[in-house]
Amino acid sequence: MILQKMPRSSRCTGLQWKLPAPRYLPESRNVMALTPSTTRDLLTRLGHHPKRALGQNFLVDANIVRKSVSMAEVGPSDHVVEVGPGLGTLTSELLASGAKVWAIERDARLAAHLRDELVAPAAAGRFDLLEGDAMEHPRAGLPVEQAEAGFKIVANLPYAISTPWMEAVLHAPLPQHMVLMLQLEAAQRYMAKPGTKQFGAISIFLQAAFDIAPGHKVPTNCFHPRPDVESYLLNLVRKPTPFIFADPVRQLIRACFQQRRKQIGALLRGKLPDDGKAWIESLGAWSMDARARPEAIPVAAWQTLAAA
Numbered sequence: 001m002i003l004q005k006m007p008r009s010s011r012c013t014g015l016q017w018k019l020p021a022p023r024y025l026p027e028s029r030n031v032m033a034l035t036p037s038t039t040r041d042l043l044t045r046l047g048h049h050p051k052r053a054l055g056q057n058f059l060v061d062a063n064i065v066r067k068s069v070s071m072a073e074v075g076p077s078d079h080v081v082e083v084g085p086g087l088g089t090l091t092s093e094l095l096a097s098g099a100k101v102w103a104i105e106r107d108a109r110l111a112a113h114l115r116d117e118l119v120a121p122a123a124a125g126r127f128d129l130l131e132g133d134a135m136e137h138p139r140a141g142l143p144v145e146q147a148e149a150g151f152k153i154v155a156n157l158p159y160a161i162s163t164p165w166m167e168a169v170l171h172a173p174l175p176q177h178m179v180l181m182l183q184l185e186a187a188q189r190y191m192a193k194p195g196t197k198q199f200g201a202i203s204i205f206l207q208a209a210f211d212i213a214p215g216h217k218v219p220t221n222c223f224h225p226r227p228d229v230e231s232y233l234l235n236l237v238r239k240p241t242p243f244i245f246a247d248p249v250r251q252l253i254r255a256c257f258q259q260r261r262k263q264i265g266a267l268l269r270g271k272l273p274d275d276g277k278a279w280i281e282s283l284g285a286w287s288m289d290a291r292a293r294p295e296a297i298p299v300a301a302w303q304t305l306a307a308a
């Protein structure tokens, strides 16, 4: 499905975004407006029933699609990773921006559809599709040299893998920018501040490397079929000096949050050569001591644990 003549007004209630003009793929072979009914028709034509296990809730709102691409400021020189292109809705808009897209899709039927529809002359050489599991290829097969030179990620993620996938992505080389559709609850955990119930290991790993730019709640009627949960479009911009936690430190932090009501002094006993005493002393800079609970300790303090 190639998008054209997208409606300017959002079908989703409550969203008042200033939108760029729609962009088109000039050589489209199968022109179709993006609406719930055209999406249903396409699924019928493909004989495809959305799979709950693969989180197949397809975007049916052109404004959200355009907004995702414009939030990531995608342009012709960009290399963009997309996880789960599905019917190719977001992919088409990414390609229309002139970017090179590296996508990974697990569903064989959808992958075949994408190969048929998106290897259009307009996108020739700019669409690289891997059929497989994003947990095995979190960057969709983007070559390491290209990843090091710079890339972005724009995706409507399968919600079931969002956190382990995010953990995998938070290793070097990091994307410059990520715009991700997520379950609202997951987004709230990623954005959580210390001292809140949602603050956890993933909040620390993510916020050490990325600044959180303004995002948006997305209503369930922007998808077909409608998901049971609320969604959020998360906008993440890599920090000028991003911090990446080494795996052993991540394990230690995760272990601390598994007993989040315990005091940090007790949690680190036997886990570090000096039982973490020197690091705990350094928590004084944040007016904390051995009695602090993991959820109260700020991201900057956790970063110094790497040196302990």
Ligand SMILES: C[S@@+](CC[C@H](N)C(=O)[O-])C[C@H]1O[C@@H](n2cnc3c(N)ncnc32)[C@H](O)[C@@H]1O
Residues within 6 Å of the ligand: 054, 055, 056, 057, 058, 059, 060, 083, 084, 085, 086, 087, 088, 089, 090, 104, 105, 106, 107, 110, 132, 133, 134, 135, 155, 156, 157, 158, 159, 161
């Ligand atoms: C929420 S849908 C998004 C589809 C499309 N991008 C859209 O916005 O309409 C998630 C997509 O991810 C695919 N998917 C699910 N698990 C996956 C995995 N482990 N690796 C790669 N793709 C996966 C699904 O088949 C589906 O196409």
